[in-house]
Amino acid sequence: MTRWENAMGDSVVIVGAGQAASQLAASLRGESYQGNITIVGDEPYIPYQRPPLSKAFLAGELARERLFIKPEEFYTEAKCTLRLNTVAMAIDRARKTLKLSDGSELTYSKLVLATGARVRKLPLPGADLPGCFYLRGIADVERLQEFFKPDKRLTIIGAGYIGLEVAAVAVKRGVKVSVIEALPRVMARAASPAISAFYEDEHRRSGVDLRCYVRTESIAQSGGALAVNTSSGIVPADFVLIGIGIVPNVELATAAGLDEDNGIVVDQFAQTSDPSISAIGDCTNHPCAYAPTGRIRLESVQNAIDQAKHAALSMCGKAKAYNEVPWFWSDQYDLKLQIAGLGAPEDQIVLRGQPASRSFAAFRLRDGVIAAVEAVNAAPEYMMGRRLIAARARVAPERLADKAIPMKEIVQ
Amino acid sequence: MAKIKYIEHNGKEHVVEVKSGMSVMEGAVKALVPGIDADCGGACACATCHVYVDAAWLTKLEPMQEMEKTMLDFAEGVEGNSRLSCQIKVSDTLDGFTVRMPKSQH
Numbered sequence A: 001m002t003r004w005e006n007a008m009g010d011s012v013v014i015v016g017a018g019q020a021a022s023q024l025a026a027s028l029r030g031e032s033y034q035g036n037i038t039i040v041g042d043e044p045y046i047p048y049q050r051p052p053l054s055k056a057f058l059a060g061e062l063a064r065e066r067l068f069i070k071p072e073e074f075y076t077e078a079k080c081t082l083r084l085n086t087v088a089m090a091i092d093r094a095r096k097t098l099k100l101s102d103g104s105e106l107t108y109s110k111l112v113l114a115t116g117a118r119v120r121k122l123p124l125p126g127a128d129l130p131g132c133f134y135l136r137g138i139a140d141v142e143r144l145q146e147f148f149k150p151d152k153r154l155t156i157i158g159a160g161y162i163g164l165e166v167a168a169v170a171v172k173r174g175v176k177v178s179v180i181e182a183l184p185r186v187m188a189r190a191a192s193p194a195i196s197a198f199y200e201d202e203h204r205r206s207g208v209d210l211r212c213y214v215r216t217e218s219i220a221q222s223g224g225a226l227a228v229n230t231s232s233g234i235v236p237a238d239f240v241l242i243g244i245g246i247v248p249n250v251e252l253a254t255a256a257g258l259d260e261d262n263g264i265v266v267d268q269f270a271q272t273s274d275p276s277i278s279a280i281g282d283c284t285n286h287p288c289a290y291a292p293t294g295r296i297r298l299e300s301v302q303n304a305i306d307q308a309k310h311a312a313l314s315m316c317g318k319a320k321a322y323n324e325v326p327w328f329w330s331d332q333y334d335l336k337l338q339i340a341g342l343g344a345p346e347d348q349i350v351l352r353g354q355p356a357s358r359s360f361a362a363f364r365l366r367d368g369v370i371a372a373v374e375a376v377n378a379a380p381e382y383m384m385g386r387r388l389i390a391a392r393a394r395v396a397p398e399r400l401a402d403k404a405i406p407m408k409e410i411v412q
Numbered sequence B: 001m002a003k004i005k006y007i008e009h010n011g012k013e014h015v016v017e018v019k020s021g022m023s024v025m026e027g028a029v030k031a032l033v034p035g036i037d038a039d040c041g042g043a044c045a046c047a048t049c050h051v052y053v054d055a056a057w058l059t060k061l062e063p064m065q066e067m068e069k070t071m072l073d074f075a076e077g078v079e080g081n082s083r084l085s086c087q088i089k090v091s092d093t094l095d096g097f098t099v100r101m102p103k104s105q106h
Helices: A019-028 A072-078 A138-145 A161-172 A193-205 A251-255 A301-315 A378-390 B024-030 B066-073
Strands: A011-015 A036-040 A080-083 A087-093 A098-099 A105-107 A109-111 A117-119 A153-156 A178-181 A209-211 A216-222 A225-230 A233-237 A237-244 A246-248 A277-281 A284-287 A326-330 A335-341 A348-351 A358-365 A368-375 B002-007 B011-016 B051-054 B082-084 B098-100
Touching: A011 A019, A011 A209, A011 A378, A087 A251, A105 B082, A153 A161, A153 A225, A153 A233, A161 A178, A161 A193, A161 A237, A161 A326, A178 A225, A178 A233, A193 A209, A193 A326, A193 A348, A193 A358, A193 A368, A193 A378, A193 B011, A225 A237, A277 A301, A335 A378, A348 B066, A348 B098, A358 A378, A368 A378, B011 B024, B066 B082
Parallel strands: A011 A036, A011 A109, A036 A080, A109 A277, A153 A178, A153 A237, A178 A209, B002 B098
Antiparallel strands: A087 A098, A098 A105, A117 A246, A216 A225, A225 A233, A326 A335, A335 A368, A348 A358, A358 A368, B002 B011, B051 B082, B051 B098
């Protein structure tokens, strides 16, 4: 076993026990960081992966223990103390201490906020009735699963990744699914119109009652069930899943006077406005050369992992600016959607391949440069697209659209 | 259950007992074997669990699915015996299976 000598009395305290926290602990030890590491998490679990929650875990195809990012022994071996079921209450920046919900205090030389995000609550009457669910953690899924029975009626509010992934799992289980989306198309924030249209067809063909451009007005109890009142009439339901996005957990930071702007504001080294405090993952607003405005808050595994790695480098005196191409994925039915880069409304969109073939991609060009790729069952487009985005490559739209030219030869 | 041998790029060997049904990637991660990142957690979405398979074993594995094949096609340092370890499911017949890790997953 490796022994960690802590001659300097250094101590890193990480608030949050998700993907970013786990990666930071691993990367710090990978860089031979010698100080103490403590992870404070409000859930009862060691760090686990969230992406499978709305996919294989919900479907019952992945046991809970396979969600854990690293086994418990990792934290023991890495001398990383886990303080689970514990809420971080307040930061005292002058004394460099963190107050915890059990009344104790931790002293830090470096504090890292990996506080993540929480579900956005639907601010409508009835949204808190029994039978209305949100999905963010293991406990949410375990509650939801009890309702996953054939012929039960599920109404999903919001057609983003969470809503659509749950819809795909539910119809496969024989649940009768309706999806209500306020915007004119599904995944409007994440994908191009052609991708949205393709997924709308797929869901409808699988039996999902999908209603776009429909406003949810309230949820009411009706007999032994629920009634979702919408601008296109009443949708009856036995249970409701609300998936309308997440909000970053910034309160600990703002109460301590750190800069906040839709996320905790950090620089390219994950540094907040206090040199002793960093922030990583979903909770951060960070510089990003691929974002149209130059800054962004991302909700992704990629960002959690890469920002954690860069924070570790910075804390170990090897600072390197974080500037990775963002990437995302979504599994629905037998379709893998892989996205790299970030879109903007004014992008020129170039389709490659036919949606009817169930393998195609949408490239986004900004001023002639490849800015993003959205690939459906199209790994070459996605993998090559990622490289081209990083290289800020220019490819003529007619070449991109020509399937006869292999992706490896797409750059002239 | 199968004994899987993981060989790091520097030659260090790790023999791990992996439960049937788990992936070769999960076996490494659970046993703290370095050299397999698996950023996406096994969704065949990132190609950071790339391994080289001993030639004798290549034909004994289930054939690659299209997605794995194409993801690998664009990964770094790919050889004829490259696989994504998240896509290799462990069964009793894999006892003695050996993989080598590349220098880097990125």
